[in-house]
Amino acid sequence: MAAGNVPSRQTLLESTDPVLLRKAGKQLRKLPADPDLRQVTVAVLATSTVGPYRDLLTSALVGAGMWPAIDPGEYGTFEITLASGRFTTGADPDLVSLLMDESFFLPADWSPTDVPALAAHVEGRLHELGELVAAALAGTAATVVLHTVPLPAQVRDGLVSLRDRAAVAQLWTRLNAGLLDLAREHPQVVTADLVGLLADAPFAARDERLHRYADLPYTDGALLLLAGEVRRAAQARAGLSRKVLALDLDNTLWGGVLGEAGAEGIELGGLYPGNAYKQLQLSVRRLREQGVILVLASKNDAALVDEVLAGHPEMVLGADAFAVRAVNWKAKAENLRAAAESLGLSTESMVFLDDSPFERGHVTAELPGTVVLDASGDPAHLVRTLLRTGWFDVLDLTKTDLQRPQLYRARALRSDFSTGFGSSQDYLTALGLRLTPAPVTGYTVARAAQLAARTNQFNLTGERFDQATTTAMSTSADHLVATFEVSDRFGDEGVVGAAWVHRDGDRWRVLNLVLSCRVLGRGIDLAIAGWLARQARAAGATRLEASYVASKKNGVAAGFWTTAGFAAGAEPGSFVLDLTTEPGDLPGWITLRERSDA
């Protein structure tokens, strides 16, 4: 961060002080865009005054590694902007954040003696909002973030009949259920549960003075909670969420020091504090079930740790829960770096949880891209420490997410297998690699968009086609969007690559090709290029055009098109494959399996 008086990104992310974050956001907005952060545009549409929301959202997004351009929209244009789907951000924004209060849903006046009439009005307005959102979605590929709305005290307490009060509370719960349902109905919609968050945070929803004076329906604290949820949606959309959780053992996954207390002396399960550690393990296991890869990073006696993992009756996470176990006396930063390498991932994909300030400080210094979480203090807070920032959030879980921990365990096994071969080609042949290309479907479009967002190394043009755009292309006659599944003798890697192609008669153009870094170095990329060439040729194309746009991270793919047989085009970074002659052979160690619908 360039400005000396702006807090660190970690502080921006973790602070719960709205005053600090509002000031920081105001300062940040005066700075030039930070090119090292992911640029993101956000249109804010409000049924009220936006007030400090813009500054709070700025702080939240910068804290998570994004540089936002936020357009707060014009006061009083909520409905017309949604209905037209034309935002004033210039190009289509990445996110649209709707800031709503009860004024949208309630009539200007209502009778406490006619609750059914009130219910009819509120339900009608919910229906109208649904139609406005659908209209907006027709014109934008942005992720639209809405939120549940608290029932104002003046409505609740304005009813003297306890039965009617319950009926209105029920009506309001239905309204919020309807808002949450919009996220189920539309893949581009995310609904944040602001009501639930307010119940769990030390902030009042409203300051009546500011509501009446400035049409500010929410306190800075409530807006901070909402900004945090919008940040989580933006982070998931941009592919900035993490894949790996590295965990310490002593005083993190269990209480006490194993080397001193022995396997029977550690605190795990039963009463406090053992129950707090067991709850952490259960939460970690749930993260693993949702695709988070686990790494053990502990300075301990490996044999003793194995004994606890296998034999402790309260241990939830067994040895096979971890893709990598780095239990030794080396520096943890070194272990994390090695673990990342064996997984084929970067240390920037990691979150590290440890109680020792020394270990946290060392990892922070050595691996600045790794998120470091503090497990010290009362173990009752461990689960919240791990989960509250939402480091592992994704918009939708894909089949690959669910399989990822097993996939990466298989990858570690593959590393061992590779040591027994004379040449890498022998090894690749013995792997029995199979590549299955297929047009993108409703089942795979989320994965294709996720790959576009998350892939940095083998990402040839940096064009990050999102789910809405990919879906639109998949039904367009002018485009081909293909996904690529890979499997081998160790298991199924799932969908690991995607290509977006513009079909223009006899000229096909690859808009982008992305491939997960975990399958690089196996010739999969060349087989994909060969498959694309054959598809284009079979459709009558005479040339296949492609490009490479260099980024900070995609140097590994710089020579790809040339290796695949393409000639340099007229423009720098452009490549052409002549399809009037038969394309070259595919790598001999890869079997191409065409889907019947391909």
Added chain:
Amino acid sequence: MTTPAATTGTTVAEILAGVLDEPAAALREQPILAAHDWDSLTSLEALAQLEARFHVSLDLTAFNAARTVDDMTALVTAATPA
């Protein structure tokens, strides 16, 4: 020796200067808030910061009537429990 009232005045001036994005000296020179970039948004930001810093709740009508740094300091002092 610095009196508590003087400390409050200094802190109020610092907060107001920060919100207005001006050096404290500029406020000392021209203490009338309306002479600076004192709009509804900056005034509400000042309200949030003053209330958070001094743990007080200010009367909004009186707050809006305050014209100078000294007026604001008096308002905060009056709202602070003895």
